[in-house]
Amino acid sequence: MPQQTETRTVIVDLERCMACRSCETACAKAHAGYEDIVEAILADAHMVPRVKVIAAAGVAVPIQCQHCEDAPCATVCPSGALSFDEETGEVRSEPARCIGCKACVIVCPFGAVEWSRRTGEIVRCDLCEDLIEEGEEPYCVRACPTGARQVIDLDALAQRKRQEAAQRTVLVMTAKP
Amino acid sequence: MRLIKRAPREQKKGRKVAVIGAGPAGLYAAGWLASEGYTVELIDMLPEPGGLLACGIPDLRMEKVNLREAVGELRGLGVAFRLGTKVGENVELEELIEGHDATLIATGAWQSRKLNVDGEGLAGVYSALEYLVDYTLARHSHDGEPPALSGGIVLVVGGGLSAVDACYVAREAGAAQVVWYYRRGEEQAPAREAEPEAFRLLTEQVDFHPLTQPVSFIGAGGKLTAVKAVRMRLGSKDASGRPRPIPIEGSEFERRIDYALVAAGEIATAPPGAVECGIEVADETALRTKGVVITNEVTIPVESSESGGPLQYVSIPRERAVRAKGSTSPRAAIKVDGRYRTTRRGVFAAGNVIDGPTQAGFAIVEGVMAAVAIKDYLETDQWPAEPYGGVYEWQELLFG
Ligand SMILES: Cc1cc2nc3c(=O)[nH]c(=O)nc-3n(C[C@H](O)[C@H](O)[C@H](O)COP(=O)(O)OP(=O)(O)OC[C@H]3O[C@@H](n4cnc5c(N)ncnc54)[C@H](O)[C@@H]3O)c2cc1C
Numbered sequence: 074m075p076q077q078t079e080t081r082t083v084i085v086d087l088e089r090c091m092a093c094r095s096c097e098t099a100c101a102k103a104h105a106g107y108e109d110i111v112e113a114i115l116a117d118a119h120m121v122p123r124v125k126v127i128a129a130a131g132v133a134v135p136i137q138c139q140h141c142e143d144a145p146c147a148t149v150c151p152s153g154a155l156s157f158d159e160e161t162g163e164v165r166s167e168p169a170r171c172i173g174c175k176a177c178v179i180v181c182p183f184g185a186v187e188w189s190r191r192t193g194e195i196v197r198c199d200l201c202e203d204l205i206e207e208g209e210e211p212y213c214v215r216a217c218p219t220g221a222r223q224v225i226d227l228d229a230l231a232q233r234k235r236q237e238a239a240q241r242t243v244l245v246m247t248a249k250p
Numbered sequence: 251m252r253l254i255k256r257a258p259r260e261q262k263k264g265r266k267v268a269v270i271g272a273g274p275a276g277l278y279a280a281g282w283l284a285s286e287g288y289t290v291e292l293i294d295m296l297p298e299p300g301g302l303l304a305c306g307i308p309d310l311r312m313e314k315v316n317l318r319e320a321v322g323e324l325r326g327l328g329v330a331f332r333l334g335t336k337v338g339e340n341v342e343l344e345e346l347i348e349g350h351d352a353t354l355i356a357t358g359a360w361q362s363r364k365l366n367v368d369g370e371g372l373a374g375v376y377s378a379l380e381y382l383v384d385y386t387l388a389r390h391s392h393d394g395e396p397p398a399l400s401g402g403i404v405l406v407v408g409g410g411l412s413a414v415d416a417c418y419v420a421r422e423a424g425a426a427q428v429v430w431y432y433r434r435g436e437e438q439a440p441a442r443e444a445e446p447e448a449f450r451l452l453t454e455q456v457d458f459h460p461l462t463q464p465v466s467f468i469g470a471g472g473k474l475t476a477v478k479a480v481r482m483r484l485g486s487k488d489a490s491g492r493p494r495p496i497p498i499e500g501s502e503f504e505r506r507i508d509y510a511l512v513a514a515g516e517i518a519t520a521p522p523g524a525v526e527c528g529i530e531v532a533d534e535t536a537l538r539t540k541g542v543v544i545t546n547e548v549t550i551p552v553e554s555s556e557s558g559g560p561l562q563y564v565s566i567p568r569e570r571a572v573r574a575k576g577s578t579s580p581r582a583a584i585k586v587d588g589r590y591r592t593t594r595r596g597v598f599a600a601g602n603v604i605d606g607p608t609q610a611g612f613a614i615v616e617g618v619m620a621a622v623a624i625k626d627y628l629e630t631d632q633w634p635a636e637p638y639g640g641v642y643e644w645q646e647l648l649f650g
Binding site: 143147148149150151152153156170172173174175176177178179180190191192193 | 251252256274278303307311312313315316317443444445446447448609610611612614615
């Protein structure tokens with residue numbers, strides 16, 4: 074078993090998401106290297122959001138890379154632009170290695186990989202690895218006005234869930250009929 | 251890149267599959283089938299597996315380490331490689347079909363179009379594809395030296411991505427000057443359409459002349475010395491939907507060059523003898539008028555049980571086009587139905603040999619899809635006369 078060394082990821086509380094798309098904007102401008110959206114637009118910056126808020130059955134669902142286990146995109150990528158990190162369980166991207174073959178775009182079950190004509194490279198959520206490593210929050214999380222997007226530690230999440238489950242079990246066991 | 255499934259079957263099924271062509275389509279098909287327990291033999295005319303992925307795309311644009319590792323895993327799973335073996339020359343296609351329970355043809359698009367001008371046979375005039383492959387094979391320490399371009403003036407002809415690679419490689423190979431002619435306008439160049447930024451950068455680094463076309467190559471003692479070219483203007487739209495380039499009378503000129511790399515496009519290449527084996531090959535005009543083949547329904551295979559019972563097919567609306575880029579003019583493209591079946595029982599085809607030149611992703615996905623169809627055929631022994639409609643859609647569980 075590969076050892077999980079990095080267990081932090083972004084989760085979305087769908088009940089809190091109000092489809093304002095702040096995450097999309099923040100993601101697009103930050104990855105284009107801008108803080109100000111107007112400046113970015115004026116500079117004709119190449120803005121592609123890695124997260125997209127999609128309406129489905131009346132509910133808004135932010136869709137982005139799910140870092141699939143045994144990710145199809147990494148399986149088919151012939152150039153090493155997408156690869157599977159056995160240690161962290163993450164799909165890693167090195168866009169500069171992309172040869173534009175688009176196999177990943179075809180196979181991604183979530184439509185989370187795009188190919189940019191302008192750069193000739195793939196565009197995909199990288200979980201803002203650098204920021205997370207420095208203990209900071211990804212741009213989309215920072216931009217979310219309702220706190221629907223959160224960085225969580227999977228270990229801590231599991232711990233919390235165990236606690237809650239234990240509590241429920243105790244409640245059930247001690248509940249009077 | 252991974253060619254084999256995460257948990258391949260250890261046990262062999264005792265059925266044999268021949269895969270002709272070790273490009274991405276053939277490699278992915280071989281990996282999938284070997285993981286399913288089939289005995290797979292891969293046959294390729296080149297000394298190295300990988301097809302155009304390994305030897306067409308220049309090393310300076312793609313490192314080949316991942317590819318080599320993945321091929322290593324394939325060997326580890328017992329896939330036999332017969333390299334340096336050309337089907338139709340060193341071994342007959344019929345013999346392979348007869349000797350295996352199923353055969354996949356994945357021979358790509360290797361025939362280069364010619365300009366059909368005088369002097370194209372002079373020493374120093376090469377098809378870009380041929381040059382790129384020889385150059386990369388030599389870099390990978392295989393026999394045969396590519397012609398040295400160093401110190402020479404190299405003319406590249408064409409507007410597609412192969413022309414772009416020819417420019418890059420000519421520079422890497424030490425050309426003193428790279429001159430690039432394209433018969434239509436810059437706006438029409440497929441390479442610009444594909445990657446505008448890279449295209450712009452390159453046109454700044456080489457001597458780029460849009461709206462220019464060679465009319466003949468001139469030589470002395472059988473060796474290329476100059477090109478005679480003509481300037482073009484754009485007329486009304488042609489069959490491809492782009493403005494037709496028309497020569498401007500009286501604008502001919504000559505330019506001294508030492509080498510020419512012609513990138514006028516490639517044509518699908520079925521192995522010699524395919525037609526004699528009952529494999530129908532589409533004729534160019536039929537495909538050109540038919541254009542892109544996209545159906546609205548796609549069929550996805552779903553494993554009916556963990557033990558790998560016969561596959562079931564479910565039709566879903568087509569969302570992502572597996573073969574969005576159809577062939578415009580693949581002369582020798584092999585005809586297949588929605589499950590990659592050719593007109594000969596037990597013979598399948600996938601990749602550029604059915605589509606003409608595309609980006610590698612389509613070949614990869616088709617290779618896997620064809621492998622799924624081959625498994626289905628070998629398990630059910632069904633070969634209905636009626637062609638299957640639709641094409642498979644990729645399913646993540648295929649690689650589970
Ligand atoms: C210069 C160049 C640059 C490219 N750049 C890119 C890029 O950046 N991104 C991208 O996505 N795609 C690119 N492509 C396209 C990509 O390489 C192809 O789409 C892909 O390799 C096709 O896969 P395939 O398996 O169908 O065929 P191929 O890769 O062509 O493989 C076919 C194999 O069959 C073998 N073969 C053929 N005939 C016979 C025979 N009779 N007997 C035995 N063996 C035979 C050949 O030796 C070859 O190994 C490029 C192509 C070229 C030419």
